[in-house]
Amino acid sequence: MRFVDEFRDPEIITKAAAEVHRLVDPGRHYRFMEVCGGHTHAIYRFGLKDLLPENIELIHGPGCPVCVLPMGRIDDGLSLCQDSNVIFTAFGDMMRVPGTHGSPLEHKARGADVRIVYSPSDALNLARANPDRHVMFFAIGFETTAPSTALTLLRARVEGIKNFSVFCNHVTIIPAIRAILDSPDMRLDAFIGPGHVSTVIGCRPYEWICRNENKPIVVSGFEPLDMLQSIVMILRQLNAGEAKVENQYKRVVPWEGNRAALRAMAEVFQLRPYFEWRGLGFISQSALRIRDEFAEWDAEQRFQVPGVRVTDPRAAQCGEVLKGVLKPHQCKLFGRECTPEHPIGALMVSTEGSCAAYHSYEHRKQLLTNIQTAA
Amino acid sequence: MAHGAGGKASRKLVEGLFIPLLAPQPSQLLGDAAQVQINGAPLAITTDSFVVKPLRFPGGSIGELAVNGTMNDLAVSGARGEALTVTFVLEEGLPTELLEAEVRAMAAAADRAGVAVVAGDTKVVEHGKADKMYITTTGIGEPLPGVKIDARSVRPGDKVILSGPIGDHGITILLARGDLDFEADLRSDTRCVLALVEAMAKEAAPGIRWMRDPTRGGVATSLNELARDCGLSIHVLEQELPVRDEVRGACELLGLDPLHIANEGQFLAVVAPEYADAALNALTLAEGGEDARIIGDVREQPAGAVLVITGYGASRIVDMLVGDPLPRIC
Amino acid sequence: MCLAIPGKIIELVAGNPNLGTVDVVGVRRKVDLGLLKDEMPKPGDWVLIHVGFAMSKISEEDAQEQMRTLAMLGEADQAMQEVRGYGMDDADGHEKPN
Numbered sequence: 001m002r003f004v005d006e007f008r009d010p011e012i013i014t015k016a017a018a019e020v021h022r023l024v025d026p027g028r029h030y031r032f033m034e035v036c037g038g039h040t041h042a043i044y045r046f047g048l049k050d051l052l053p054e055n056i057e058l059i060h061g062p063g064c065p066v067c068v069l070p071m072g073r074i075d076d077g078l079s080l081c082q083d084s085n086v087i088f089t090a091f092g093d094m095m096r097v098p099g100t101h102g103s104p105l106e107h108k109a110r111g112a113d114v115r116i117v118y119s120p121s122d123a124l125n126l127a128r129a130n131p132d133r134h135v136m137f138f139a140i141g142f143e144t145t146a147p148s149t150a151l152t153l154l155r156a157r158v159e160g161i162k163n164f165s166v167f168c169n170h171v172t173i174i175p176a177i178r179a180i181l182d183s184p185d186m187r188l189d190a191f192i193g194p195g196h197v198s199t200v201i202g203c204r205p206y207e208w209i210c211r212n213e214n215k216p217i218v219v220s221g222f223e224p225l226d227m228l229q230s231i232v233m234i235l236r237q238l239n240a241g242e243a244k245v246e247n248q249y250k251r252v253v254p255w256e257g258n259r260a261a262l263r264a265m266a267e268v269f270q271l272r273p274y275f276e277w278r279g280l281g282f283i284s285q286s287a288l289r290i291r292d293e294f295a296e297w298d299a300e301q302r303f304q305v306p307g308v309r310v311t312d313p314r315a316a317q318c319g320e321v322l323k324g325v326l327k328p329h330q331c332k333l334f335g336r337e338c339t340p341e342h343p344i345g346a347l348m349v350s351t352e353g354s355c356a357a358y359h360s361y362e363h364r365k366q367l368l369t370n371i372q373t374a375a
Numbered sequence: 376m377a378h379g380a381g382g383k384a385s386r387k388l389v390e391g392l393f394i395p396l397l398a399p400q401p402s403q404l405l406g407d408a409a410q411v412q413i414n415g416a417p418l419a420i421t422t423d424s425f426v427v428k429p430l431r432f433p434g435g436s437i438g439e440l441a442v443n444g445t446m447n448d449l450a451v452s453g454a455r456g457e458a459l460t461v462t463f464v465l466e467e468g469l470p471t472e473l474l475e476a477e478v479r480a481m482a483a484a485a486d487r488a489g490v491a492v493v494a495g496d497t498k499v500v501e502h503g504k505a506d507k508m509y510i511t512t513t514g515i516g517e518p519l520p521g522v523k524i525d526a527r528s529v530r531p532g533d534k535v536i537l538s539g540p541i542g543d544h545g546i547t548i549l550l551a552r553g554d555l556d557f558e559a560d561l562r563s564d565t566r567c568v569l570a571l572v573e574a575m576a577k578e579a580a581p582g583i584r585w586m587r588d589p590t591r592g593g594v595a596t597s598l599n600e601l602a603r604d605c606g607l608s609i610h611v612l613e614q615e616l617p618v619r620d621e622v623r624g625a626c627e628l629l630g631l632d633p634l635h636i637a638n639e640g641q642f643l644a645v646v647a648p649e650y651a652d653a654a655l656n657a658l659t660l661a662e663g664g665e666d667a668r669i670i671g672d673v674r675e676q677p678a679g680a681v682l683v684i685t686g687y688g689a690s691r692i693v694d695m696l697v698g699d700p701l702p703r704i705c
Numbered sequence: 706m707c708l709a710i711p712g713k714i715i716e717l718v719a720g721n722p723n724l725g726t727v728d729v730v731g732v733r734r735k736v737d738l739g740l741l742k743d744e745m746p747k748p749g750d751w752v753l754i755h756v757g758f759a760m761s762k763i764s765e766e767d768a769q770e771q772m773r774t775l776a777m778l779g780e781a782d783q784a785m786q787e788v789r790g791y792g793m794d795d796a797d798g799h800e801k802p803n
Contacts, residue, residue, distance in 0.1 A: 001620075001623065001624065001627065001711070001729070001730050002711065002713070002751065003711040003751060003763055003768055004627070004710075004711060006768075006772055008686075010614075010685070010686035010687040010688075012775050012776060012778070013687040014687055014688075015775075015778050015779055016775060016778050017687075018778075018779055019778045019779045022779065036707075037705060038705065038707055038708060044691060045691060046685065046689060046691075047685055047689025047690045047691045048689065049689075050688070050689035050690060051687070051688075051689055064705065065705055066705065091702075091703065091704045091705075091756070092629075092630075092701035092702040092703045092704070093701075093703045093704055093705055095701055096697075096698065096701070105698075115554070116554070116701060116702060117554075118554075118555045118556070118629070118702055118704070118756065118757055119737075119756045119757025119758070120756065120757075121737055121757050121758075122554070122555075122556065122757065140705075141704070141705065141707065141756075142707065144707035144709070144755055144760065145704065145705075145707060145755065145756055147740050147758070147760075148737070148740070148755070148756050148757070148758040151737065151739050151740060151758065194707075196707040196709045196753075196755060196760070197707065199709075199753060199760045199761040200760070224687070225775055229771070229774075229775060229778075232778070248771075250764065250767040250770075250771065251763055251764045251765075251767040251768040251771060252753050252761050252763055252764075253761070254761070258740060258741075258760065258761060259743060260739075260740050260741065260742050260743045261740045261760070264739075264740065340694075340697045341383055341384065341387075341697050359694075360692060360693070360694045555734075556734055556735065557732050557733065557734045558732070558733045558734070559731050559732040559733065560731060561731075619731075620730040620731050621730065621731035621732055623730060624729040624730035624731055624732040625729075625732045627710050627729065628708075628710050628729055628732060628734075628754070630708045703708060704707065704708050704755070704756050705707050705708055
């Protein structure tokens with residue numbers, strides 16, 4: 001695969017890892033947050049921790065749209081699929097996320113018409129193909145995904161497709177990073193910036209992190225060499241006493257972002273005054289709602305939505321894990337009450353969720369290390 | 376629903392419900408087929424039901440799967456399937472041409488596999504109570520000489536052999552359903568692997584410790600079951616895994632791991648190290664075994680787990696799948 | 706947080722100016738090119754695909770430059786940092802050459 005395989009080249013990976021080792025100050029402990037869940041997944045999938053010095057600690061950030069969605073929103077969305085005329089569509093990622101009365105897949109098992117779509121445009125196609133039914137798309141995602149939903153709604157309006165609506169859960173990354181930085185028990189040295197979000201928003205929105213917080217941020221790709229190179233770039237900044245935004249992922253991310261995508265978003269969405277994030281609480285101006293001009297296609301305006309608020313099980317420490325204060329296995333429920341088969345928090349569902357990733361890829365390896373250390 | 380997908384949920388159902396009630400004192404580990412003795416003559420017996428949507432897909436159809444699947448369960452248990460019985464559950468209103476096509480597909484597959492279909496049954500259920508057609512086949516077979524399959528005989532140092540490229544069937548079905556609107560020149564790998572198993576056994580029978588056909592849940596699930604049954608660890612070299620470009624492309628697009636994708640014409644074998652080369656040679660010389668590889672080996676640690684080693688020496692644990700593989704966007 | 710994969714545009718879909726067929730090592734799908742309308746990609750271009758939409762045009766030049774930088778890692782320690790295109794000069798040189 002072009003633009004993929006070359007960035008997984010074992011020989012260069014070994015060299016890049018050696019460069020990381022060369023650049024670290026052995027007397028220092030580094031804490032880097034990878035904002036994006038895609039990076040969390042890549043770290044586990046590619047076994048990157050095996051390549052890094054022990055004094056570089058990677059903290060998993062809030063960039064997993066499934067993980068940060070509070071259960072109340074899932075309940076609200078699923079309440080609409082009780083109507084047998086409604087086809088509930090969502091990305092596969094959502095299908096096992098538990099609501100109060102079960103996940104979308106469990107609703108399907110009980111007879112609701114729940115379907116996986118790969119693209120919001122596939123949901124719109126489903127509406128075209130089923131003019132007698134109502135197709136609702138349960139939209140999730142950060143600024144990478146929001147433009148696709150926006151464009152789909154614009155197309156629905158142009159074509160006058162009335163049997164289609166979006167239940168909008170799009171969120172924005174900058175307020176979440178701000179919330180993390182504001183949290184008192186958080187100490188970070190640098191950020192690995194979200195590569196794919198940045199294709200849309202560009203690199204400028206991160207400048208305040210360097211200016212106000214004096215921390216480097218390197219916008220990074222998702223292949224092993226991308227991530228290693230980003231860590232090299234962060235270390236070079238730290239060693240030189242610098243804090244600036246750098247773009248490691250230039251082949252994909254334009255510094256100014258994607259203006260057409262931003263225009264589509266601005267046309268369809270506006271900022272919500274506040275939105276609840278799982279584990280982080282209410283964050284002001286951190287999510288998107290559909291503008292009134294598109295009310296016909298807004299499931300929240302078109303239908304009665306209960307507006308459920310569900311508090312997470314008290315023992316579950318999703319918030320602390322999301323903020324990077326706790327490691328997944330330090331949560332009281334990890335691997336006991338909360339497992340990938342019976343997830344309590346969404347962090348255990350999404351393959352980007354740090355708990356699920358940790359559980360599938362790392363947990364037993366860690367146990368092994370403990371055994372070996374003990375022996 | 377997850378209980379049929381071949382991963383953890385399936386195993387829980389079998390171990391938590393079926394075994395305690397139906398076979399409270401199992402005489403053997405869970406395998407793909409059971410060994411029984413009738414008047415002192417050893418026999419292998421197995422049964423499997425086939426539900427697939429769509430019924431026909433590039434490279435095969437439900438009828439072909441029903442023959443090959445049961446023959447393969449016998450083959451990887453070290454037995455040559457000799458006779459099959461077949462049960463059809465049909466939805467009322469199913470066009471007779473569809474049924475005929477599948478019966479013909481079964482006849483052709485049985486002919487290729489060298490097995491006789493000796494008994495059958497048909498049930499028709501009300502329209503809407505079944506999805507067109509389900510097929511159950513039961514097979515009995517005769518043990519292959521000198522082949523003894525037992526996960527408990529697996530030892531550290533044993534080699535893991537895979538018969539060919541993985542994920543073709545699962546991805547073909549996913550694309551054939553059409554919901555994703557992806558196209559690729561891919562075909563299901565459905566085939567009877569008996570001839571390959573026989574070719575390998577001829578050269579390496581005493582060294583074969585364990586075999587499995589990695590159907591639903593994929594190679595990762597089969598190897599996790601092995602790791603658990605033998606209490607050892609399976610180390611897989613990522614660079615040695617044969618995966619077609621199209622399968623890889625679809626997996627990258629959909630966020631899936633080829634190790635979790637179903638196969639219908641491949642098998643895994645654990646072979647003692649001194650027999651590994653002979654077994655691999657025999658496979659690669661046999662028709663349809665050209666792409667066989669040694670994909671890894673058995674180690675002591677991490678006990679009970681499957682570890683994938685990357686080309687640059689890092690590693691990750693690969694677990695069984697929970698439920699069906701679902702495409703993801705994040 | 707977002708799975709996105711490079712694919713090559715093999716053709717534009719006749720009759721729909723917003724759609725192009727992309728190929729990812731033999732897997733093809735129609736993707737919406739509407740988010741790149743400021744600089745519509747052509748057949749032969751590589752784009753980053755996310756949820757059926759092309760998000761960004763991939764720059765071969767930048768990819769090659771990255772590979773060159775990576776290949777030199779550790780080989781010329783300090784001199785390395787002077788190399789243009791590594792990203793060290795982002796603050797003033799961020800406009801892409803294409």
